[in-house]
Amino acid sequence: MTMNNVPGKDKGSVKLYALSTCVWCKKVKKLLNDLKVAYDYIDVDLLEEEAKAEAKEEIIKWNPPCSFPTLVLGDKKCIVGFDEGKINRELG
């Protein structure tokens, strides 16, 4: 499972698990772009079955309901949903 890399300021590992059809996921992408943070993202709905299962397993570790968007920071913290305040506090 290869994530797409968006270059920017290094704020440690920033991984976004998203859906290509989800507007809240798009808002998180836009916010990360506006903050000019380097991040990796993956649109899970576009993956083949095997990679999708792998992605789901990773997401469930952080966010058991496996909802989107799930943002994992530095393999330590997880922000579920478009939580503008929290994302700004962590990465702004």
Added chain:
Amino acid sequence: MAEQGKIEALYNKLNAEAEAGGYHLNPDKDFTKELVNGLLVNEERYGYPACPCRLASGNKEADLDIICPCDYRDPDLTDYGACYCALYVSGEVLAGKKKLASIPERRPAAGLPKKPAFPVWRCSVCGYLCARENPPEVCPICKAKKERFERFL
């Protein structure tokens, strides 16, 4: 991305149906049309319009609860003023009295829940009955407000 004409057509249809039934689409049209596009993409991809903000399994039986309008729309409208993806919003949100944010996922992680027993609500104006956690914001039949509902069963 679905064709612009298809997005407009489905948006207009959903909007007319929502308003006729006492529901409201999100007034942020750009946001809402992106969701409508997501519904069209999912219809094409899975054969049914699964919620654009949830990961569909591709198995219709397992996803019946997340076909738009999903089973969770009404309780989410009551508790948060919007459904999970925010295609539908409450009157309060429509009037700009409440700001929208992402809401928690209500769908149980392990697939479909056992059907709970719902209370039955009666519109005291027209007698409309509905079995759900709380009465609707507006009676879909006569448009009486929520406070005109009484618990019937």
